[in-house]
Structures are given as structure tokens and as C-alpha cells.
Amino acid sequence: MKLDYSNKVMDHFENPRNQGTIENADGIGEEGNPQCGDIMKIYIRVLDNRISDVKFQTFGCGAAIASSSMATELIKGKTLEEAWELSNKAVVSALEGLPPQKVHCSVLAEDAIHKAINDYRVKQGLIPWEEKAGKEPHHH
Amino acid sequence: MEDNKRIVYMDNAATTPLRPEVVDAMIPFMTENFGNPSSLYDIAKISREAVAKARSRVAAAIGAQDKEIYFTSGGTESDNWAIKGVCFANCDKGMHIITSSIEHHAVSYTCEWLEKQGFEVTYLPVDKYGMISPEDVKSSIRDDTILITVMFANNEIGTIEPIAEIGKIAREKGIIFHTDAVQAVGHVPIDVEEMNIDMLSLSGHKFNGPKGTGALYIGKRVKLDPLMHGGDQERKRRAGTENVPGIVGLALALELSVAELKESSERLTGLRNRLTEGLLKIPKSHLNGHPENRLPNNVNVTFEYIEGESILLMLNRKGIAASTGSACNSSSLEPSHVLTACGIPAEIVHGSLRLTIGEMTTDEDVDYVLKVVPEIVQKLRNMSPLTPDELRT
Numbered sequence: 001m002k003l004d005y006s007n008k009v010m011d012h013f014e015n016p017r018n019q020g021t022i023e024n025a026d027g028i029g030e031e032g033n034p035q036c037g038d039i040m041k042i043y044i045r046v047l048d049n050r051i052s053d054v055k056f057q058t059f060g061c062g063a064a065i066a067s068s069s070m071a072t073e074l075i076k077g078k079t080l081e082e083a084w085e086l087s088n089k090a091v092v093s094a095l096e097g098l099p100p101q102k103v104h105c106s107v108l109a110e111d112a113i114h115k116a117i118n119d120y121r122v123k124q125g126l127i128p129w130e131e132k133a134g135k136e137p138h139h140h
Numbered sequence: 141m142e143d144n145k146r147i148v149y150m151d152n153a154a155t156t157p158l159r160p161e162v163v164d165a166m167i168p169f170m171t172e173n174f175g176n177p178s179s180l181y182d183i184a185k186i187s188r189e190a191v192a193k194a195r196s197r198v199a200a201a202i203g204a205q206d207k208e209i210y211f212t213s214g215g216t217e218s219d220n221w222a223i224k225g226v227c228f229a230n231c232d233k234g235m236h237i238i239t240s241s242i243e244h245h246a247v248s249y250t251c252e253w254l255e256k257q258g259f260e261v262t263y264l265p266v267d268k269y270g271m272i273s274p275e276d277v278k279s280s281i282r283d284d285t286i287l288i289t290v291m292f293a294n295n296e297i298g299t300i301e302p303i304a305e306i307g308k309i310a311r312e313k314g315i316i317f318h319t320d321a322v323q324a325v326g327h328v329p330i331d332v333e334e335m336n337i338d339m340l341s342l343s344g345h346k347f348n349g350p351k352g353t354g355a356l357y358i359g360k361r362v363k364l365d366p367l368m369h370g371g372d373q374e375r376k377r378r379a380g381t382e383n384v385p386g387i388v389g390l391a392l393a394l395e396l397s398v399a400e401l402k403e404s405s406e407r408l409t410g411l412r413n414r415l416t417e418g419l420l421k422i423p424k425s426h427l428n429g430h431p432e433n434r435l436p437n438n439v440n441v442t443f444e445y446i447e448g449e450s451i452l453l454m455l456n457r458k459g460i461a462a463s464t465g466s467a468c469n470s471s472s473l474e475p476s477h478v479l480t481a482c483g484i485p486a487e488i489v490h491g492s493l494r495l496t497i498g499e500m501t502t503d504e505d506v507d508y509v510l511k512v513v514p515e516i517v518q519k520l521r522n523m524s525p526l527t528p529d530e531l532r533t
């Protein structure tokens with residue numbers, strides 16, 4: 001298959017930001033790609049409701065690695081509400097696009113972040129946010 | 141791309157570059173000798189004679205007679221024609237086909253399409269090395285079996301199938317035997333008579349000939365329908381004005397490959413073995429395909445905990461061209477059907493890397509690949525959530 005990735009994707013693939021793990025992370029989210037079987041794991045450190053640090057580990061294609069790197073960069077320093085709002089579309093556009101057959105890899109990043117946030121919430125004794133409807137704290 | 145990087149092409153199973161002498165031989169047939177071989181005047185005669193000479197060269201390369209060679213547009217057309225042609229011409233005798241589960245899509249998708257037309261297909265399993273058992277072929281034969289089609293050598297794992305044994309079984313039972321020899325022709329010795337092969341597909345661009353050129357060997361006893369209807373070319377069996385430059389190039393490339401076969405396969409086997417041994421020094425790596433009974437140019441290894449497309453991207457940055465069976469690298473997002481048929485779990489298929497060497501490959505290329513691949517594997521393993529701690533750096 002052709003490897004038509006943008007320069008941005010290649011940059012994040014080759015020089016991934018926030019790669020690694022966080023010891024005693026406040027939240028961990030792991031998501032598997034139902035289509036090709038890949039795995040992404042997100043670790044977050046939360047301070048005053050903000051993501052003070054985030055790391056990822058990814059077993060997957062170039063798009064999956066670049067999406068993890070970009071997504072972690074986009075949520076670092078954000079409040080949990082803001083981080084929850086990060087959509088795979090935002091990751092794709094920050095990466096200057098992904099080939100259509102690779103868009104599903106960016107969904108992995110969104111889902112893994114949601115799982116990490118909810119893992120944190122559950123550990124704090126809070127009710128996990130709803131995945132489907134999405135949490136829209138500023139609108140209701 | 142990094143500056144001044146070396147280019148190491150290790151994807152010769154995908155395609156090969158043309159030999160310069162092949163290009164030289166083709167050019168006059170695109171310029172001054174452009175005549176249509178079917179016409180009457182002198183320049184047409186030159187084309188006609190060139191096609192006839194090419195046919196003899198191809199026939200000699202596989203132990204066939206000239207009139208048993210038919211030129212096509214490539215491996216895909218040859219496979220389609222062989223299989224559909226036999227099925228349509230012989231469906232009064234039966235509608236059962238035997239094939240393997242590791243065929244190229246040019247064969248397997250043709251068989252799947254024929255199933256929709258009412259034919260029945262048996263897809264034979266393979267062992268962990270991708271070998272088909274002749275016993276399985278024998279026991280799958282039914283009264284209504286009209287065709288056995290099994291590839292000569294596999295394009296992903298390089299395993300060479302027991303073609304002569306299958307040919308013998310088919311001949312004893314009087315069933316037509318076709319082999320897709322696209323990866324084998326010009327790389328391993330082939331004799332269609334000795335091996336009891338009734339039909340054989342070959343493709344020019346896999347042995348340093350031009351793309352879009354191929355041939356189908358059709359033994360005298362085979363009854364088959366045309367795929368292409370139209371003009372009287374190719375003894376009225378394959379219509380369409382001949383691709384004269386392509387045919388000339390294919391035939392010369394094949395003649396040269398066969399003439400150098402012994403020497404080049406010894407050289408390539410040496411490089412292949414060094415490459416394989418070097419790569420298998422990486423912990424948690426495995427060889428795919430048969431350890432000995434494989435094409436001299438094929439290395440296929442798996443590295444656990446990492447994914448093939450990312451390996452290819454990093455290799456590409458280092459100037460190395462290779463291939464993988466990973467699901468992430470296929471448009472269907474399915475892992476390689478060949479590695480899956482060998483019983484390899486999807487997550488292991490994920491980390492597969494195919495390196496296919498060729499005439500251009502040097503000792504230095506092998507050294508370079510053996511330096512670069514372990515670094516890339518380590519980098520990706522450090523990134524993977526699956527890697528055990530002892531393999532992280």
C-alpha cells in the first residue's frame with residue numbers, strides 16, 4: 001500500500017512527543033483497534049484538574065504512532081474537560097490530514113484518552129463520563 | 141528523505157529493474173521496427189520474426205515447445221486465463237477445482253469468482269512453513285475435478301511447493317495441472333515436461349524484464365477457452381495486437397536469467413542466508429516460510445511486539461525498500477492470508493518484514509540492512525506497550 005503521509009505525520013512518527021510511561025500514573029487508558037488489532041496506551045498525570053503530564057505507548061502503524069504523539073501534545077496542560085473534547089478530527093487536522101484508510105487509527109487516540117480520563121475519575125471516586133453522547137460541560 | 145542516503149532495494153518480489161541490454165533490445169521495436177506483426181510488408185515481418193524468436197526463447201527456458209507459449213499482459217492475465225479458460229471449456233466434465241490457501245490474489249480471487257459462477261473450490265491447507273502436502277492434493281481429487289492450480293513458489297514467504305509430485309498425481313488422474321510460477325521462473329530450474337505441468341504462468345517484470353508482459357504455457361493436451369476475444373493473434377487463442385517490444389524484452393530477460401541461474405542463485409542464497417542469520421540474532425524474531433526449501437532471493441522474518449508498516453516507514457527513511465504482511469499495510473486491514481494460513485497469529489504477522497534481494501544486491505547492502513534493522517526494531521519496541529521490560533533500552 002502506498003505511504004502517502006503528510007510531513008507533519010512523518011515528523012511526529014519519527015520524533016514522537018511524549019513517548020513512554022508515567023510511573024504511578026493518575027489515569028491509564030488502553031484501547032485496541034478493532035480493525036487491525038493495534039494497541040495504544042495513554043498515561044496521564046492530573047494536577048488541579050489539568051493534565052500536567054501525558055505519555056503514550058503504541059503498537060501500530062505510522063498513522064497510529066503520529067496520532068498518539070499529536071494527541072498527547074494537544075491535551076498536555078489542558079483541563080480534563082478540554083482534553084475530553086479532543087476529537088479524532090482535531091488530531092487529523094493537526095496532522096495536516098491522514099489518508100482515508102488511516103483515519104481509524106486516530107480514533108484510537110481519542111478513545112484511549114477518554115479511557116485514561118475515566119480511569120482517573122473512577123480512581124477519584126467520580127462517575128465516569130459518558131462516551132457516546134460526549135460530555136459538553138460548557139453547553140448545558 | 142535524508143541527504144546522501146544510500147538506496148537499498150530489497151523488494152524484488154514486487155518488481156525488478158530492467159537490465160540495460162533488455163532495454164536496448166526493446167527500443168528498436170518502439171521506433172523503426174514498429175510494424176504490426178499481422179501485416180504483410182517488410183517492417184511487419186521484422187516484428188513477426190522478433191515475436192517468433194521470443195517465443196522460442198521462452199519455450200527453451202521452461203522446456204516447452206514454441207507453439208505452447210502464448211504471450212499475455214502479465215502474471216495476472218495468465219492466471220485468469222488459465223483458470224477461467226479451463227473451467228469454461230471443461231465444465232461439462234465437472235465443476236471442481238483444487239487450489240491452495242496461499243495463492244496470489246490473481247489465482248485466489250479468480251477461484252472465488254468462479255465459486256459465484258457455480259464452481260466448487262477446495263483450498264488446501266499448508267503446514268507452518270507454507271508447504272502443501274501432495275497427499276492432500278491426492279485425497280481432494282473427486283470425479284468432477286477438472287483443474288488443480290498450485291503456485292510454484294510463494295511470493296511472500298518464498299516457500300517452493302512440491303510441484304513435480306503434484307504434477308505426477310495430476311497426470312496419473314488425468315487432471316489439468318496449472319502452476320503460477322511468477323515468482324519462480326528465472327529463479328529456480330523449471331522443466332514443464334519433467335514436472336508434468338500442463339499450464340504455467342510467468343511475468344516479465346519479476347526477472348528483470350518489462351512490466352505488463354507475461355506468458356502462459358499451455359500444453360498440447362489442454363482444452364481451454366480464450367479470455368480475450370478478437371483478432372487472430374496467438375494462434376487465435378489470445379486476441380490483441382502483440383506488445384512487440386515487451387515480448388522481445390521479456391524473452392531476452394528470461395533467456396539471460398536462465399543462463400545465469402546457477403551462478404546467481406548461489407550468490408543470492410549466500411546473501412540470503414547471511415541476511416536471515418543476522419536478522420534472527422534480534423531477540424524474539426522468527427523466520428517465516430521454509431528454512432531451506434525457499435527461493436534464493438526471499439527473506440521473511442517477524443519481530444514480535446512491533447508493526448510492519450512502521451518498520452517499512454523507518455526503513456524507507458534509511459533508503460531501504462521492503463514489504464510486510466501487516467494488516468495495517470493492507471487496504472482491507474486484514475493480515476496476510478499467506479502468513480495466516482501458516483498458522484501465525486495476527487499479532488505476530490503484524491511484525492513481519494519481507495526482504496527480497498536481486499541482481500543489484502551487494503554484500504555491503506546486506507551489511508547496511510543488518511546494521512539498520514536492529515536499530516529500528518529497538519526504536520519501535522521502546523514505543524510499544526507490548527514489549528517486555530527486558531527488551532527495552
Ligand SMILES: Cc1ncc(COP(=O)(O)O)c(C=O)c1O
Pocket residue numbers: 153154213214215216217219244246291293294295320322323343344345352353354
Ligand atoms: C505469485 C504471483 N502471481 C501473480 C502475480 C501477478 O503478476 P503481474 O504483476 O505480472 O500481473 C504476482 C506479482 O505480484 C505474483 O507474485
Ligand code: FES
Pocket residue numbers: 033036037038059060061062063064102105467468469
Ligand atoms: S494502527 Fe493499524 S492501520 Fe493504523
